[in-house]
Amino acid sequence: xxxxxxxxxxxxxxxxxxxxxxxxxxxxxxxxxxxALPEAHLTLLASPVGAQVGQLNPDLDEVIVYQAPWMDPWxxxxxxxxxxxxxxxxxxxxxxDGALIFTSFRQSPxxxxxxxxxxxxxxxxxxxxxxx
Numbered sequence: 001x002x003x004x005x006x007x008x009x010x011x012x013x014x015x016x017x018x019x020x021x022x023x024x025x026x027x028x029x030x031x032x033x034x035x036a037l038p039e040a041h042l043t044l045l046a047s048p049v050g051a052q053v054g055q056l057n058p059d060l061d062e063v064i065v066y067q068a069p070w071m072d073p074w075x076x077x078x079x080x081x082x083x084x085x086x087x088x089x090x091x092x093x094x095x096x097d098g099a100l101i102f103t104s105f106r107q108s109p110x111x112x113x114x115x116x117x118x119x120x121x122x123x124x125x126x127x128x129x130x131x132x
Contacts (some may be wrong), residue, residue: 005123009097010039013121014060015045015112016102017068023050026102027057033100036058043094045112047071064090070111084115091119096121 016023043062044054054063066087069077089104099116109126116124
């Protein structure tokens with residue numbers, strides 16, 4: 001985190017919206033964030049299944065459960081803009097200083113980054129690999 005603004009954050013959203021195993025393999029990254037920002041409140045935004053791992057992680061202070069429509073592998077989640085608006089409002093009222101978005105290399109972090117943008121989170125970071 002070379003941007004000096006990250007040193008000032010005290011309320012960080014960690015986003016990992018896929019499966020239990022994916023959240024589990026991200027725990028070293030969560031630990032690194034805890035080490036880099038020891039005074040920050042770390043909240044994980046995770047799928048219902050992934051949240052199970054997050055709730056057991058001592059580096060996390062809190063877990064918010066969210067079934068993201070773009071992460072629905074069987075596309076069974078009904079279209080419901082009110083659900084998405086509710087999540088944006090929830091994140092907005094939490095006043096996060098920054099968001100770190102974790103995905104696998106086959107996923108785009110852009111929907112989660114846009115969710116965080118709409119929630120007014122000023123600092124957002126993710127990696128995106130373009131394949132041609």
